[in-house]
Amino acid sequence: MARLSKPLDATATGREAKAFGAGLRELIAGQDEAIEQIVSVYQRYLTGLQEPGRPAGSFLFLGPTGTGKTRIVEATAELLAGTARAAIKIDCGEFQHSHEIAKLIGSPPGYLGHRETRPMLSQEALDEFHTEKVKLSFVLFDEIEKASDALWNLLLGILDKATLTLGDGRRVNFSHAMIFLTSNLGAAAMEELLRPRLGFAPAMAHGPHDQKIEKAGLEAARRKFTPEFINRLDRIVVFRPLGEPQLREILEIELRMVQKRVFQSPSAGPFLFKVTRRAKEYLLREGTNEKYGARHLKRAVERLLVEPMANLIASGQVREGDVLRVDFDAAKGRLLFVVEAEGVPAYTLAEMAKLVPSRAAAA
Numbered sequence: 001m002a003r004l005s006k007p008l009d010a011t012a013t014g015r016e017a018k019a020f021g022a023g024l025r026e027l028i029a030g031q032d033e034a035i036e037q038i039v040s041v042y043q044r045y046l047t048g049l050q051e052p053g054r055p056a057g058s059f060l061f062l063g064p065t066g067t068g069k070t071r072i073v074e075a076t077a078e079l080l081a082g083t084a085r086a087a088i089k090i091d092c093g094e095f096q097h098s099h100e101i102a103k104l105i106g107s108p109p110g111y112l113g114h115r116e117t118r119p120m121l122s123q124e125a126l127d128e129f130h131t132e133k134v135k136l137s138f139v140l141f142d143e144i145e146k147a148s149d150a151l152w153n154l155l156l157g158i159l160d161k162a163t164l165t166l167g168d169g170r171r172v173n174f175s176h177a178m179i180f181l182t183s184n185l186g187a188a189a190m191e192e193l194l195r196p197r198l199g200f201a202p203a204m205a206h207g208p209h210d211q212k213i214e215k216a217g218l219e220a221a222r223r224k225f226t227p228e229f230i231n232r233l234d235r236i237v238v239f240r241p242l243g244e245p246q247l248r249e250i251l252e253i254e255l256r257m258v259q260k261r262v263f264q265s266p267s268a269g270p271f272l273f274k275v276t277r278r279a280k281e282y283l284l285r286e287g288t289n290e291k292y293g294a295r296h297l298k299r300a301v302e303r304l305l306v307e308p309m310a311n312l313i314a315s316g317q318v319r320e321g322d323v324l325r326v327d328f329d330a331a332k333g334r335l336l337f338v339v340e341a342e343g344v345p346a347y348t349l350a351e352m353a354k355l356v357p358s359r360a361a362a363a
């Protein structure tokens, strides 16, 4: 054996993990750390190096409201399982009493309601969206600080042994599941740190301010949760407050999703809408609110763009094959809708919306 000293690059991932990371970056603005951590755990899972008898990955997400904690789990499911519905969501606050816990794990045989509905955490529910290529499940426990003791014990068992025993004694295997936990813990302390920043938050650089926010989150988690619990987690990630560049990116993501909805709607066309720069600025101004993160922006898009467009469709003013320009009417302080072209073939519209590859580029 020849002696070598060949340096390797342990940050390079395989093709699948790389594509997954690129997909996440298209759907999620900012939150680079969260993306990196999920990709890294996915890569470990793909190569079979996960700890035996543990879930494929476990994450605790902290950070301000409306910054993408839930969205990143949906996006992960979308990219790996083909649909956001593959993410099983459990609002911990809703499972306080034993009859509520029964919705998760079922009740013992003979009990009222046994076999009536499939428990949310059965093996079938977990495996439902497995594909030929990806046999992974995604389970999200939201607001774990609200979990009852009974739920907490279930959760610890899942994290520790990757198994859960159902009411009727059957065992569910979680070793092909990624477990995501979110908590608003420390949110108050984080908000306090955010308060001086009126208007747009500065860019999401890893500045001293963000380090303080991160620290506030981690400290709150250490105070509330036992070391046993913290030690069972693969990763704890503090989501960052969204700054102006991220909100701009989210607006683009949201507009693309609205365009997709138009293409998928049975009654809406398809037609294409183009939003001018001034209209985008208006939507950003209307949709910026430090406290609610991107939720406010989403609501602004629904109220100011989607709902008026629904009226235009219902009243027959916008038809299949139309190209619509959405501009800002400064005098009236609202969006202005103008038909720019008619009778454009659906495929051309989809090309223009970049929803399908362009034929010109392929030729």
Ligand SMILES: Nc1ncnc2c1ncn2[C@@H]1O[C@H](COP(=O)(O)OP(=O)(O)OP(=O)(O)O)[C@@H](O)[C@H]1O
Binding pocket: 027, 028, 029, 030, 031, 063, 064, 065, 066, 067, 068, 069, 070, 071, 072, 184, 250, 253, 293, 294, 295, 298
């Ligand atoms: N970083 C982001 N990238 C893309 N979209 C985002 C991002 N953050 C928020 N959004 C948008 O805002 C919506 C609300 O965000 P999300 O549900 O992920 O918030 P959250 O962090 O889970 O908040 P909460 O703590 O209140 O549950 C998402 O559905 C998504 O459309």
Ligand SMILES: [Mg+2]
Binding pocket: 069, 070, 071, 142, 182
């Ligand atoms: Mg959430």
